Amino acid sequence: MNRRQKPLTERYPNWRDAIPAACEAMFSLNRYAKYESCTPDHRDEIYRIKNGLIEALYHLGAAVRVHEHVVRRPKQTCFDCEGTGTSVSYDGEHEECYRCGGTGIYREACDDTFVAFRFMVAGQAYCWHQPEECLTFAPVLTEESEQCALEPKEKPLYMDRRKFADAKRLVRFVVESRTSNRSPDHIIRAA
Numbered sequence: 001m002n003r004r005q006k007p008l009t010e011r012y013p014n015w016r017d018a019i020p021a022a023c024e025a026m027f028s029l030n031r032y033a034k035y036e037s038c039t040p041d042h043r044d045e046i047y048r049i050k051n052g053l054i055e056a057l058y059h060l061g062a063a064v065r066v067h068e069h070v071v072r073r074p075k076q077t078c079f080d081c082e083g084t085g086t087s088v089s090y091d092g093e094h095e096e097c098y099r100c101g102g103t104g105i106y107r108e109a110c111d112d113t114f115v116a117f118r119f120m121v122a123g124q125a126y127c128w129h130q131p132e133e134c135l136t137f138a139p140v141l142t143e144e145s146e147q148c149a150l151e152p153k154e155k156p157l158y159m160d161r162r163k164f165a166d167a168k169r170l171v172r173f174v175v176e177s178r179t180s181n182r183s184p185d186h187i188i189r190a191a
């Protein structure tokens with residue numbers, strides 16, 4: 001940590017004042033998690049704190065819209081055998097494709113369901129998705145579910161990567177403060 005920087009508890013005697021900055025930090029981290037250069041471990045770490053922040057914001061009453069996004073994934077044919085289920089060995093014999101077990105299918109069609117949250121925090125809108133199976137609470141859906149295409153992977157990043165550690169610390173500070181703070185949540189939408 002930057003030595004000149006005050007601890008977060010001093011910078012934010014009331015942890016709720018850190019929420020807008022934590023959301024901005026999360027915005028950049030969430031974008032970076034979709035970058036090729038983000039390692040799987042780092043991605044998991046970012047998504048863990050993102051899940052924590054989503055839950056905190058939801059319980060603080062900052063969600064203005066919650067609905068499901070369903071991403072259709074079509075059936076994928078096996079590339080090795082081009083869907084025939086058989087491959088030809090060196091000596092010209094036809095055998096069952098080892099990759100797909102002779103089915104010709106790499107992956108059956110399936111739906112991935114995400115819960116899309118739209119939060120308003122200090123006049124700023126944030127839209128974050130969470131795979132349904134990662135939800136740690138049961139949000140009330142405000143709208144019908146919707147079919148969507150996958151978002152493009154990499155979008156511009158406006159945060160210096162050297163600031164990621166501070167960004168994560170800030171989000172964790174909010175998530176942990178809310179968990180350990182026993183006073184009832186109140187609406188921050190108007191903040």
Ligand SMILES: [Zn+2]
Nearest residue numbers: 078081097100
């Ligand atoms: Zn195959």
